[in-house]
Amino acid sequence: MKGDRVEIVVDAGDTTRTYEMVAARAGRRVETAVRRGVVEVSEVTRTGTVVRTAxxxxxxxxALVEQPVPREQASETAERRPLREDPKT
Structure with missing residues (x-):
């Protein structure tokens, strides 16, 4: 979802560097994978096409910190929806 972020903190010898990967457009998400000693962070479209990779x-x-966008709309609709009572009881 647009706004999803992943922060990557990397040891650069005598200092640390922080990189950030952000889902820039609507319908995109950020995925992380660890394979064969490599951490891969990718921005992916809805269809699964990789747009860019770090x-x-x-x-x-x-450190690898995933920060998803708060899903406010989904929680608000769940709170507003009343529970149905079973008419048989």
């Missing part, structure tokens, strides 16, 4: 050596990654 790769980091897993041994250098200090």
């Amino acid at each position: 790769r980091f050596m897993a041994s250098r990654v200090l």
